[in-house]
Amino acid sequence: MKVGIAGMGAVGLSVAKALDRGTLQGLEFAGFCASSDSRGAELNKALTTPVPIYGMDSIADHCDIVVECLPPARFADIADPVIEAGKTLVVLSASQLLGRADLIERAKETGARIIVPSGAMLGIDALKAVAVGELKSVTIKTSKPVAGLLNAPYLAKVDVDLTKIKEPYRLMAGSVSEIAKEFPANVNVAAALSLAGLGPERTKMEIWADPSLSHNLHTVGVTSDSSDFTVSIQNRPSDENPATGRITAQSVIALFQQMTSNLIVGT
Structure with missing residues (x-):
């Protein structure tokens, strides 16, 4: 499965590096969204294998799964096109799903899936x-x-x-x-x-x-x-951004491990 990332801050970059290392069996890092071409080039330097840079309206055309790691105000910019494309959207800005029953209904129509990792929460x-x-x-x-x-x-x-x-x-x-x-x-x-x-x-x-x-x-x-x-x-803060918990990125990586594992532990 091809994975794209929208938002390469502390969480997105951590997930990107895990995909780049090739440790997530069955998943390929296929591209990401960046705020500018120069920022995208800078981020690609942190990877072993550079990947394409896409706009938020087109990344779903090249990926099976898109991970949303954006500021809340930008959520719809990636969520709407991914759902329209019938792909899987992994949502970190879970608060933006509140009041978006239309997005969930549209996912039923297009065959898309919306997955919310546990993030910084247990239980x-x-x-x-x-x-x-x-x-x-x-x-x-x-x-x-x-x-x-x-x-x-x-x-x-x-x-x-x-x-x-x-x-x-x-x-x-x-x-x-x-x-x-x-x-x-x-x-x-x-x-x-x-x-x-x-x-x-x-x-x-x-x-x-x-x-x-x-x-x-x-x-x-x-x-x-x-x-x-x-x-x-x-939660302990990430090294890249003190405002973001380290466990948030790890929960996305754990989700990916579970998606491709022959043994699943937990609901």
């Missing part, structure tokens, strides 16, 4: 299993270092200077849908969780700024007729 296997029965509640509390929230547009609406807080400060509580509108770059983990369980309207979320943290901390609580569980994860 999704268990959540999907308990959702087969009666899923009663899902909550997620996301706590972030102050620096990771300073650019959030929501701060302009509230009277708080996060640089001066001494204790954890709750910025917002509500449904994942409500919080995604205010923190589009900070809720991909919660969006993936909601899509695996009760949906974005019924999955409850709190987002906190915590001056004591150096890494993002996610805590999830689930109650159901078969199991109740609580899980927490604190």
